[in-house]
Amino acid sequence: MKTMKLERKKRIIRLAVWTWTWVATLAMATFGPKFIWDDHIFLTTFAITVNLINGILMISANRDLFNHFDEFERKIHLEAMALTLGLSVVIGLTYSLLDTTNLISGDAEISFLVMFIGITYLISTIINLKRFQ
Amino acid sequence: MKNRIRELRVERKLTQEELAEILGVSRQSINAIEKEKFDPSLTTAFKMSQLFKLPIEQLFLYQPE
Numbered sequence: 001m002k003t004m005k006l007e008r009k010k011r012i013i014r015l016a017v018w019t020w021t022w023v024a025t026l027a028m029a030t031f032g033p034k035f036i037w038d039d040h041i042f043l044t045t046f047a048i049t050v051n052l053i054n055g056i057l058m059i060s061a062n063r064d065l066f067n068h069f070d071e072f073e074r075k076i077h078l079e080a081m082a083l084t085l086g087l088s089v090v091i092g093l094t095y096s097l098l099d100t101t102n103l104i105s106g107d108a109e110i111s112f113l114v115m116f117i118g119i120t121y122l123i124s125t126i127i128n129l130k131r132f133q
Numbered sequence: 134m135k136n137r138i139r140e141l142r143v144e145r146k147l148t149q150e151e152l153a154e155i156l157g158v159s160r161q162s163i164n165a166i167e168k169e170k171f172d173p174s175l176t177t178a179f180k181m182s183q184l185f186k187l188p189i190e191q192l193f194l195y196q197p198e
Contacts, residue, residue: 004157071174072162132165 011065018058025051076132080124088117135194139167141185156180 028036029047037043069077092113099108142152142163149167153160156177165171172193173181182189 004154070158070162071177072165072171073159075171129161132161132168132170 008065008068011061011068015058015061015065018054018061022051022054022058025054072132076125076128079128080121083124084117084121087120088113091116134172135169135196136166137192138163138181141187141192142167145185155184 025047029044029051032047033039033044066074066077095108095113098104138152142149147155149160149163153163156163157180158173158177162171162173162177166173178189178193181192185192
């Protein structure tokens with residue numbers, strides 16, 4: 001059964017690699033056009049395509065890891081995901097409304113929502129783990 | 134659901150980690166099952182039944198809420 005731990009480690013490493021490369025390609029696609037290749041259309045399209053493909057591979061690696069979870073771990077993560085999805089929709093739309101009604105200065109940035117999703121998922125997973133200990 | 138997993142595991146001198154490895158689940162799962170905070174799937178319950186050589190109804194006690 002040591003193979004189970006090894007397999008888990010392998011899947012975590014695979015997900016980490018795809019996540020880091022996704023972040024790197026996202027940074028490249030964001031800053032490259034302005035700072036590296038001077039808005040060259042082909043290079044920009046290429047960078048965005050690479051980032052998209054990388055993102056799909058990252059999702060696939062995440063699904064592989066999820067499929068390796070046992071029933072308890074799945075429960076923990078599914079509950080955390082459900083809470084994260086609900087809060088993201090509600091908070092995201094409230095944030096958007098604050099922007100469209102000009103109640104906040106500046107534009108609503110998608111990056112804030114992405115950060116909110118990450119933090120909410122992390123906190124709800126930790127809370128769920130504590131709950132069942 | 135009440136269960137006798139902890140008692141049977143200790144009887145057989147198994148750690149939570151060892152039992153988890155035998156059943157192919159995480160140590161946290163065994164901990165949550167023993168503390169009766171999580172009910173295992175039918176597959177895991179049958180694996181436990183085979184391991185401890187006891188029928189499922191002697192491992193788990195269903196109490197309607």
